[in-house]
Amino acid sequence: MATIRRPARTPHLLALVAALAALDAPVAQATTLALSAGHGERTNIFAIAGVWDGASPLIERKTWRVTPHIELELKDFEGLRSGQTGYQRVAALGVTPVARIEWPGEAYRPFAEFGVGINLLSHTKLLQDPDFSTAFQFGEFLGAGLRFGARGAWEVGARVQHMSNGDIKLPNDGLNFGTLRLAYHF
Numbered sequence: 001m002a003t004i005r006r007p008a009r010t011p012h013l014l015a016l017v018a019a020l021a022a023l024d025a026p027v028a029q030a031t032t033l034a035l036s037a038g039h040g041e042r043t044n045i046f047a048i049a050g051v052w053d054g055a056s057p058l059i060e061r062k063t064w065r066v067t068p069h070i071e072l073e074l075k076d077f078e079g080l081r082s083g084q085t086g087y088q089r090v091a092a093l094g095v096t097p098v099a100r101i102e103w104p105g106e107a108y109r110p111f112a113e114f115g116v117g118i119n120l121l122s123h124t125k126l127l128q129d130p131d132f133s134t135a136f137q138f139g140e141f142l143g144a145g146l147r148f149g150a151r152g153a154w155e156v157g158a159r160v161q162h163m164s165n166g167d168i169k170l171p172n173d174g175l176n177f178g179t180l181r182l183a184y185h186f
Contacts, residue, residue, distance in 0.1 A: 027075045032185045036159070040177025041125065042080045047179070049073035051098075063105060071115065077175070078092040090126045094119040094139055102147070109147040116140045119163060126175075128146075133169040135138070145181065155183045
């Protein structure tokens with residue numbers, strides 16, 4: 001029987017490049033605490049995250065800049081299907097390098113961000129489905145938001161996220177979800 005080899009996946013390469021860039025980033029200087037709640041595919045998501053900001057911007061111009069961050073997040077996925085077998089809750093611990101473009105000169109500071117990282121799941125099946133197959137998962141997100149308040153200490157935002165194993169093992173159901181986020185910068 002012939003073995004079918006799948007071509008290399010772009011998310012794997014993106015995760016590797018982002019992780020290597022984060023390792024080369026200057027030592028982090030500020031800390032942020034963030035709470036998130038969201039929904040996707042009959043699943044509620046709740047999360048708490050610690051975020052460490054890079055010591056200096058990756059790119060800085062007169063009116064905007066791109067800053068690096070490392071995010072450590074604990075997620076709780078709650079399945080909303082009834083009468084099915086499997087785990088009703090799955091926990092995930094994730095580490096994600098993040099790049100954020102922001103406009104710091106404004107009283108209300110808009111931003112857009114993206115991140116590609118890795119997650120480790122407590123279980124590989126959330127009720128009957130999704131079936132993640134592996135505890136190791138990639139995670140990607142796109143987000144936008146607004147910083148405000150004294151010293152820009154508060155932020156609100158929204159993210160669209162995807163989590164899957166990148167076809168390391170099949171089935172690879174993955175999960176798409178959106179979250180709303182509230183953060184405080186110390």
